[in-house]
Amino acid sequence: xxxxxxxxxxxxxxxxxxxxxxxxxxxxxxxxxxxxxxxxxxxxxxxxxxxxxxxxxxxxxxxxxxxxxxxxxxxxxxxxxxxxxxxxxxxxxxxxxxxxxxxxxxxxxxxxxxxxxxxxxxxxxxxxxxxxxxxxxxxxxxxxxxxxxxxxxxxxxxxxxxxxxxxxxxxxxxxxxxxxxxxxxxxxxxxxxxxxxxxxxxxxxxxxxxxxxxxxxxxxxxxxxxxxxxxxxxxxxxxxxxxxxxxxxxxxxxxxxxxxxxxxxxxxxxxxxxxxxxxxxxxxxxxxxxxxxxxxxxxxxxxxxxxxxxxxxxxxxxxxxxxxxxxxxxxxxxxxxxxxxxxxxxxxxxxxxxxxxxxxxxxxxxxxxxxxxxxxxxxxxxxxxxxxxxxxxxx
Numbered sequence: 001x002x003x004x005x006x007x008x009x010x011x012x013x014x015x016x017x018x019x020x021x022x023x024x025x026x027x028x029x030x031x032x033x034x035x036x037x038x039x040x041x042x043x044x045x046x047x048x049x050x051x052x053x054x055x056x057x058x059x060x061x062x063x064x065x066x067x068x069x070x071x072x073x074x075x076x077x078x079x080x081x082x083x084x085x086x087x088x089x090x091x092x093x094x095x096x097x098x099x100x101x102x103x104x105x106x107x108x109x110x111x112x113x114x115x116x117x118x119x120x121x122x123x124x125x126x127x128x129x130x131x132x133x134x135x136x137x138x139x140x141x142x143x144x145x146x147x148x149x150x151x152x153x154x155x156x157x158x159x160x161x162x163x164x165x166x167x168x169x170x171x172x173x174x175x176x177x178x179x180x181x182x183x184x185x186x187x188x189x190x191x192x193x194x195x196x197x198x199x200x201x202x203x204x205x206x207x208x209x210x211x212x213x214x215x216x217x218x219x220x221x222x223x224x225x226x227x228x229x230x231x232x233x234x235x236x237x238x239x240x241x242x243x244x245x246x247x248x249x250x251x252x253x254x255x256x257x258x259x260x261x262x263x264x265x266x267x268x269x270x271x272x273x274x275x276x277x278x279x280x281x282x283x284x285x286x287x288x289x290x291x292x293x294x295x296x297x298x299x300x301x302x303x304x305x306x307x308x309x310x311x312x313x314x315x316x317x318x319x320x321x322x323x324x325x326x327x328x329x330x331x332x333x334x335x336x337x338x339x340x341x342x343x344x345x346x347x348x349x350x351x352x353x354x355x356x357x358x359x360x361x362x363x364x365x366x367x368x369x370x371x372x373x374x375x376x377x378x379x380x381x382x383x384x385x386x387x388x389x390x391x392x393x394x395x
Contacts, residue, residue: 025103026133029077029091030084035132035146036077040070042149043091043125049073052086091133095126102130108141115145124152170258177254181247188240195233202226256294257369283381284309289333291326291351292317292343293368300370308377318344330354335361337376339368 029036040049046066052073053060060069076083092099098118105111111131118127131137131145206226288310290301298314305312313329315321317338326347330336336355338348348364355362361380365372 025135027135028080028084029088029133030080032132033078037070037074038146038149039091039129039132040074040077040087041153043095043129044073044087046070048090052083052090056083056086058083091129095129098123098126098130099133102134102137106136108138111137111141119148124149167258170254174251174254174258177247177251181244181251184240184244184247188237188244191233191236191240195229195237198229198233199226202229253296256296283335283377285311286334287311287313287332288377288380289313289315289329289336289351290373291315291329291336291338291347293339294342295319297368297370301373304370304374304377308374308381310377315347317342318347323347323350326351327354330358330360333360335380336363337373337380338362338364339366339372340364341366342368 029039032039046069049069050060052058053069058072073083073087077087078084101114102111105114115127115131118124128145128149132142203226288305290298290305290312291314293301293314293316295316301314302312313333315326315329323344323346330351336351338351340348352362352364361383363376363380365376
């Protein structure tokens with residue numbers, strides 16, 4: 001049973017045996033004192049707290065801040081009662097697999113390895129709840145992990161401020177380009193109005209000349225003038241429309257970048273810059289399947305793969321291409337990178353199962369951006385160089 005299956009089973013009331021047996025050896029949330037605040041802030045989201053509030057008829061004011069909601073539940077978590085037990089049930093249901101692993105691990109060295117691996121794989125919330133709630137974990141180790149989580153919040157706060165700044169800059173650029181596109185649209189409309197006015201005037205003159213039954217030789221200059229003006233205006237119109245399309249494409253690219261920045265959710269401390277990434281022996285000459293993402297971003301992904309000396313295979317994740325092709329592509333590649341924000345869910349699950357069956361690394365990433373892809377290559381190279389491929393298969 002996977003961690004997700006365990007969570008679903010607990011929500012329905014059937015707690016796995018290992019977790020149920022471990023409950024007698026665990027610290028109740030209401031007994032944790034000052035740790036309650038870090039558990040609520042690290043292991044649950046604001047939406048999770050609102051779900052509990054609705055279930056237990058807790059009235060939340062419309063103008064309540066996120067901080068106010070967090071503070072209320074941090075206090076209630078430290079008091080024996082329905083809300084504290086509801087929070088425990090949600091945490092055990094979501095992180096049952098990790099709770100079971102800690103229950104079966106007694107040595108501090110193995111617990112430290114478990115914690116470090118969980119942090120590197122992005123499972124900080126579940127690992128923190130599993131370690132902090134078991135009585136057999138030593139006070140020294142529990143305090144050390146509490147300190148690391150505390151510092152992570154500071155580091156992630158700095159990263160969030162940078163993301164907000166980048167989003168503001170991109171929004172300003174979007175606004176500027178939208179104004180430029182509007183100006184070009186107005187110029188195109190003006191050019192069309194001027195052209196149509198001149199054409200109408202020349203047609204009127206040509207009609208009058210025909211009414212007066214002029215000779216063909218006399219009417220010809222007016223027709224020739226009309227033809228030349230039409231050709232000139234058509235060329236100007238084509239140029240204006242081309243420029244408008246270019247501006248529209250540039251605007252879409254900037255909006256995509258802005259969306260990518262807004263969707264990014266840092267789950268760990270900032271890493272070293274990807275610009276210094278050297279694939280070394282781990283990925284050089286390897287084939288990597290990029291499963292999902294936008295078709296428009298594939299050329300940038302391909303350039304990043306070429307720079308890392310990696311052979312890139314791509315499948316759009318079921319948007320247009322058949323998912324039956326995934327089997328053949330995975331059999332030909334050495335690893336799979338999958339942006340979970342832009343892929344068919346069934347295609348993602350299929351790829352994960354095939355990679356596990358073929359003993360190949362499967363790496364889900366949070367977004368479809370080129371920078372995220374480069375970070376994934378760096379992590380793949382590190383894991384392949386150190387022989388840690390099997391650990392990645394169970395992510």
